[in-house]
Amino acid sequence: MVKAVAGRAMEPVLQVENINKHFGAVHALRNASLAVWPGEVVALIGDNGAGKSTLVNVLTGVLRPDSGTMIFAGERVSFSSPQEARAAGIETVYQDLAIAPHLDAVANIFLGRELTMPGLAGHLGFLDNGKMRRETEEQLTRLRVRIPKLGRRLVTLSGGQRQGVAVARAVMWASKIVFMDEPTAALGVAQTEMVLDLIREVRNTGIPVVFISHNMPNVFEVADRIVVLRLGEVVAELDPRTASIDDAVLAMTGARRRDARGEGAVVG
Amino acid sequence: MSISERCGAKASRRTIVKAGAGMTLAATLFGAGHLGTAARQDKTYRIAFIQGVIGDNFYITMDCGARAMADALGNITIETQGPERWGQELQTPILNAVVQSKPDAIMIAPNDTTGMIAPIKAAIDAGVPVLCVDTTIDSDIQLADVSTDNVEAGRVAARGLAEAIGEKGQVFIVNTIPGISTTDQRSQGFREEIAKFPNIEFVGEEFSNNDANQAAAIVSAKLQSDPELAGIFGTNLFSAQGAAAGVREQGKVGQVKVVSFDAGPTQVQDLKSGAADILIAQHPGDIGQIAVQLLHDFLTTGNPPDPKKYVTGATVITKENIDDPAVARYLYLSDCANYKLSDITPQEVAAPAEATPTA
Amino acid sequence: MASTQTPVAPSLEAEPKPTLGQRLSNAFTLLILLAIVIIFTLLQRTTFLSIGNLNNVLIDTSQLLLLTIGVTFVIITAGIDLSISSILILSAVVAAKVMIQFSGTPEQVAAYSFPNQAMAIPIGLALGVLTGIVCGLVNGLLVTRLNMPSFIVTLGTLGVFLGIAQLLTGGTTVAGVPPAIQQDIGLRDLFPWPLFGADFRLIPPMIIAFVLTVAAAVLLNFTRFGRYTYAIGSNMAAARRVGIDVNRHLLKVYALSGFFAGVAGTFDLMRFGTASVGSHQSDNLAAISAAVIGGTSLFGGLGTIGGSVIGAFIPATLRNGLVISGVPAFWQNVAVGVVLILAVYIDQRRRSAEERM
Numbered sequence A: 001m002v003k004a005v006a007g008r009a010m011e012p013v014l015q016v017e018n019i020n021k022h023f024g025a026v027h028a029l030r031n032a033s034l035a036v037w038p039g040e041v042v043a044l045i046g047d048n049g050a051g052k053s054t055l056v057n058v059l060t061g062v063l064r065p066d067s068g069t070m071i072f073a074g075e076r077v078s079f080s081s082p083q084e085a086r087a088a089g090i091e092t093v094y095q096d097l098a099i100a101p102h103l104d105a106v107a108n109i110f111l112g113r114e115l116t117m118p119g120l121a122g123h124l125g126f127l128d129n130g131k132m133r134r135e136t137e138e139q140l141t142r143l144r145v146r147i148p149k150l151g152r153r154l155v156t157l158s159g160g161q162r163q164g165v166a167v168a169r170a171v172m173w174a175s176k177i178v179f180m181d182e183p184t185a186a187l188g189v190a191q192t193e194m195v196l197d198l199i200r201e202v203r204n205t206g207i208p209v210v211f212i213s214h215n216m217p218n219v220f221e222v223a224d225r226i227v228v229l230r231l232g233e234v235v236a237e238l239d240p241r242t243a244s245i246d247d248a249v250l251a252m253t254g255a256r257r258r259d260a261r262g263e264g265a266v267v268g
Numbered sequence B: 001m002s003i004s005e006r007c008g009a010k011a012s013r014r015t016i017v018k019a020g021a022g023m024t025l026a027a028t029l030f031g032a033g034h035l036g037t038a039a040r041q042d043k044t045y046r047i048a049f050i051q052g053v054i055g056d057n058f059y060i061t062m063d064c065g066a067r068a069m070a071d072a073l074g075n076i077t078i079e080t081q082g083p084e085r086w087g088q089e090l091q092t093p094i095l096n097a098v099v100q101s102k103p104d105a106i107m108i109a110p111n112d113t114t115g116m117i118a119p120i121k122a123a124i125d126a127g128v129p130v131l132c133v134d135t136t137i138d139s140d141i142q143l144a145d146v147s148t149d150n151v152e153a154g155r156v157a158a159r160g161l162a163e164a165i166g167e168k169g170q171v172f173i174v175n176t177i178p179g180i181s182t183t184d185q186r187s188q189g190f191r192e193e194i195a196k197f198p199n200i201e202f203v204g205e206e207f208s209n210n211d212a213n214q215a216a217a218i219v220s221a222k223l224q225s226d227p228e229l230a231g232i233f234g235t236n237l238f239s240a241q242g243a244a245a246g247v248r249e250q251g252k253v254g255q256v257k258v259v260s261f262d263a264g265p266t267q268v269q270d271l272k273s274g275a276a277d278i279l280i281a282q283h284p285g286d287i288g289q290i291a292v293q294l295l296h297d298f299l300t301t302g303n304p305p306d307p308k309k310y311v312t313g314a315t316v317i318t319k320e321n322i323d324d325p326a327v328a329r330y331l332y333l334s335d336c337a338n339y340k341l342s343d344i345t346p347q348e349v350a351a352p353a354e355a356t357p358t359a
Numbered sequence C: 001m002a003s004t005q006t007p008v009a010p011s012l013e014a015e016p017k018p019t020l021g022q023r024l025s026n027a028f029t030l031l032i033l034l035a036i037v038i039i040f041t042l043l044q045r046t047t048f049l050s051i052g053n054l055n056n057v058l059i060d061t062s063q064l065l066l067l068t069i070g071v072t073f074v075i076i077t078a079g080i081d082l083s084i085s086s087i088l089i090l091s092a093v094v095a096a097k098v099m100i101q102f103s104g105t106p107e108q109v110a111a112y113s114f115p116n117q118a119m120a121i122p123i124g125l126a127l128g129v130l131t132g133i134v135c136g137l138v139n140g141l142l143v144t145r146l147n148m149p150s151f152i153v154t155l156g157t158l159g160v161f162l163g164i165a166q167l168l169t170g171g172t173t174v175a176g177v178p179p180a181i182q183q184d185i186g187l188r189d190l191f192p193w194p195l196f197g198a199d200f201r202l203i204p205p206m207i208i209a210f211v212l213t214v215a216a217a218v219l220l221n222f223t224r225f226g227r228y229t230y231a232i233g234s235n236m237a238a239a240r241r242v243g244i245d246v247n248r249h250l251l252k253v254y255a256l257s258g259f260f261a262g263v264a265g266t267f268d269l270m271r272f273g274t275a276s277v278g279s280h281q282s283d284n285l286a287a288i289s290a291a292v293i294g295g296t297s298l299f300g301g302l303g304t305i306g307g308s309v310i311g312a313f314i315p316a317t318l319r320n321g322l323v324i325s326g327v328p329a330f331w332q333n334v335a336v337g338v339v340l341i342l343a344v345y346i347d348q349r350r351r352s353a354e355e356r357m
């Protein structure tokens, strides 16, 4: 179904085929298929309700599909929880900022994976805050992410800085792939740029990023490939270097679907 | 009025001096020898009154009595405190703080017979003498106890009810919560006295858990099983109010007389509206007066009160006698403007040491 | 912006340094407490700041302090525990009943003799605390399994636990508790040396309250348990997504609140030698307002043990000073209420100023 972009020699990191998901009468995903290769940024676009979030949720273990296959790192998998997906190296930045605003950046980054002290203190649950902080600093330097004042509670930071923490957390822990569901939806221009830069930086480390956005200029700025969802179906795959924003909008809304074929849009 | 008649025994040990211009001031002095210590009379003594609960007409009236006596004695000031709700854990910090203010004496209505022992002992250990009013503690560390004779008050209620029902018919008690000494004593006195009327049949006692609704339900049920019921004694406010409601619901107003305890504005309103036929008024003002008198005597002479127990009486109030000044003076007050010092003395109400359980 | 550009994150907004005012207001509640102490010290030099009086305030506040600390954990998770006052009463009643039961035959107890009290008292204390934990677990189970708002659940159990206590006692004070619990344990002065004057008493409830307060602060600040407590209150969905077993954690938090209330219940026996079902009825609101005065947010995610300690002592100190000064009781309520509103208002202003940066 999904055609590999020319010149790809490697195996895809993630390959899902014919995913179906119903919510009662709503058929949220219809035979959706998607493949992601190392080192690429895939933009997932579509109108509201197209099924983008549902697809990401299926791929990250939040939801279980009704049918379909999922091959991850060469193996068939089925995640029954986000923790399983995370353990496999899949990280997600959720649409609704899944950070704890009253905790600082280090606590958020290590949330659910806290490092504890060695020995008895560790068994009693004593945190090794120093070590967590050092590791955070190391990783963020590696990723060239700058978060001011790691020790400040996130409520005191701007929206962009907060999203930066959420993105940094995903990026820091991801070993295989990062999903971002509308990571820039709530952000201003400068803050959005920061997140886009982060996406590129992650891609440069070889880890692919799948990100959802409604902002077409952003999508065209950062994506290597654009996948269009409409009514739960993957209806098109666009190359941002050749397709235009109009092409993308039309694929999303379906207005030109009849004559989209052969006009720069690759229909899946 | 039924002030205890047991006073005579100890009266001879004291001299009662009535003094004051135009008013009956009862200053009890402990023999002529002590009159020589005039210097002590110049000193002003601070007495802290810790109420059982603030804002209660019973304790407000007691406060009025205490203050009126303090004014009459001239060298006493009263400072009043108390918890917002009944509770040893609320009263203890207040007692502790009061002790820190170093009053010369404390009169307190303890919130718990057991729980307040240790805090009161701490106050006494800190050098502040403590006298218990109304309620008491299960101990003998306090200087003295001044309280209503609840057994006697129960008897007064029985006599009042007997008169109202023409000394014949069935009577019933709606008590509040089992195990409360004051209400249990009222019930006991009532039953003892009512047994003396040959044509009155006592048909039992039920507990309302201090809930007027439960009391109403109990009385409604009772009136179903004993339609000839003639009188009900509610041992406290809610029991009596609920009993009256039950009587109304069963359409027996007039036929069944309801005795309510206490004489605060609520009860007086109940009396005037017909929800209660008889009120039994305690004499909280007298309790306050006697307490201050006893403390004054102790502070000025250094002799602790003897005996240690003083019990005040109770008065029957009906629609007919409520305007009689001799009766109306026992209605509980909301402020002290109209309080009149009574001429009661500790001797009149001293209880023999062994009798009268007050716990 | 080209993807090849190296310094990735653009410089974010400059970090404003906290102003002196902000730094001061961080300790705002502490300032209120100090102000109260200073005012009363000036008014009542001799008595307010005496060792004996401060000692009294410490002892009198020990139960409220424990309730406040327990409920602080719950409030940080964005929950509420209204049932703590009833848990306290029920725990005290159970402890008292057990002590009476085990300390001798009914005849012996009635004769005021308690041959087995050395065994009965520890068992009673343990079962009293256990009762608190069980009550807390019930709250936690109802909140997490039935997915009901904690306000409703604990409003319900507020009545249920009190009702059980009333059923166990017939609505009256439990009498006949071995007096040793009070005389030999609860009121035993563990610091009989006159170093701080004869008025200073170091009694077991104070030590227990102190140790548990420190332990709670350590738990909340330095352990995973504390971290999860904040995370759940800050964003429960986020906590779930990162794999925190939120229900399990909440269960523990409510059990912890029950534990603190249970210990406070045993203090009733230690301090008063009796368990009274009519008492403590408004302690739940007192504890919650103490936590709030201390900076705990009812919306969750915020709160410290230090703040709650101060919050518990502000009304206690205020009332103590007002009583010593002879201020009539009704004015004390006004003063305490005004301080509550003032403390929370200024704290909120400080926070929103901080968050607007």
Ligand SMILES: Nc1ncnc2c1ncn2[C@@H]1O[C@H](COP(=O)(O)OP(=O)(O)O)[C@@H](O)[C@H]1O
Pocket: A023, A026, A028, A046, A047, A048, A049, A050, A051, A052, A053, A054, A055
């Ligand atoms: N938990 C859910 N329960 C019921 N319907 C859902 C749920 N999640 C999504 N849907 C429905 O599935 C469709 C796809 O939703 P979603 O994946 O959120 O769209 P998108 O993210 O593309 O805007 C919508 O019709 C939406 O209403």
Ligand SMILES: [Mg+2]
Pocket: A052, A053, A054, A095, A181
């Ligand atoms: Mg979506």
